[in-house]
Amino acid sequence: MTDSFKGKVALVTGAGRGIGRATAVGLAAGGAAVALVARSVDELAETADLVRQQGGSALVVPADLGDDEQLDRATGRVRDEFGAVDILVNNAGVVWPLEPTATVDPATWAVAMKINVVAPVTLTIAFLPGMIDRGWGRVVNVSTGIVANPTGMIGGNAYITTKSALEAHTVNLARELEGTGVTANVYRPGMVDTAMPGWIRAQAPERVGAALHQRFVRSHAEGMLITPEHSAGSLLARLAADDRTGQIWDVSDTA
Incomplete structure (x- = not known):
């Protein structure tokens, strides 16, 4: 995967740990400059160090994606520092609230929708025009395999609903973008x-x-x-080699 992303700028949300961190480091290893977005400054700093160890450029952008003002500031910061974004990996997400729908706080449910759906769409809208103008771009929205079996997570109605919505958005967007050189795909990272x-x-x-x-x-x-590195490796292999759009990539499938 050496130089697969050379000269590209990537933005990864949820980059402070887990799959987001492993994806950011892998993108840097492939030659990309990476904007790192997450809530924890300390975790982002650790990821940035790992990115720089790969010889990559890292921009640390602390932000709570459930907060409109912080999301707007994060978008502006990335534009100011890096300009265009070529690869957008919307990885950040929350699994809560986990409880019966009859007792859930509607405000908490709405925040889950904002983080899991509205924030990825907002970031896509922010950077998509530039991708279209340049004739190349990659949008990846990280989902969950449980979407294929919605009754498999009773009590997780918000998580299932928001991830299902994110997948529908992605596949519909992919059809809209056909012929532009910009792809939009879903990634189900496995357990x-x-x-x-x-x-x-x-x-x-x-x-x-x-x-x-x-x-x-x-x-x-x-x-x-599986480890975050294993899952991120599967995602990165697809990003590097798969030009198709509207796909639902699953870690268990052959890239």
């Missing part, structure tokens, strides 16, 4: 050993649902989780 499943395992079973809690505890105990 990855990141903070998100760790958070679910740490919750009381009655909070997130006993069946869901048991499934996440068992998958961890039985070694079913």
Whole structure:
């Protein structure tokens, strides 16, 4: 994958850890300059160090994507420092709220929609015109395999709904962009050993649902989780070699 992204500028959300960090480092290893967006300044600084160790240029952009003003500032900062963005990886997301819909706080549900759907769409709208003008661009929206089985995560209605919406947006956008040189694809990263499943395992079973809690505890105990680097490697291989659009890439499929 050496030089696969040479001369490109990438923006990765959720870049402070997990799949986002591994993706950012891989893009840098391939020659890209990378804008790193996440909430934690300390985690972003660690990712930036890893990017620079690959010889890449890193821009640290702390932002809570659920906050409109912070999202706008982050977009402006990337434009000011890097100008155009060629590769947009919308990886940031939240799994909460995890509870019965009858008791969920509507405001919390709305924030999940903002982070998981509105923020990726906002960033896409911000940088898409430049991609179209240059005749090349890549938009990847990170989803979840559970979208293929919506009843497999009872109590996670917000997560299932928002990720399903993100996939529908991506596939529709891909058709709209046909012939422009810009592709839009979904990536389902698999069961990855990141903070998100760790958070679910740490919750009381009655909070997130006993069946869901048991499934996440068992998958961890039985070694079913893959590393962020494994999942990011699959995504990067597709970014480097697959010019198709409107695809739902899955880590379990052959690139």
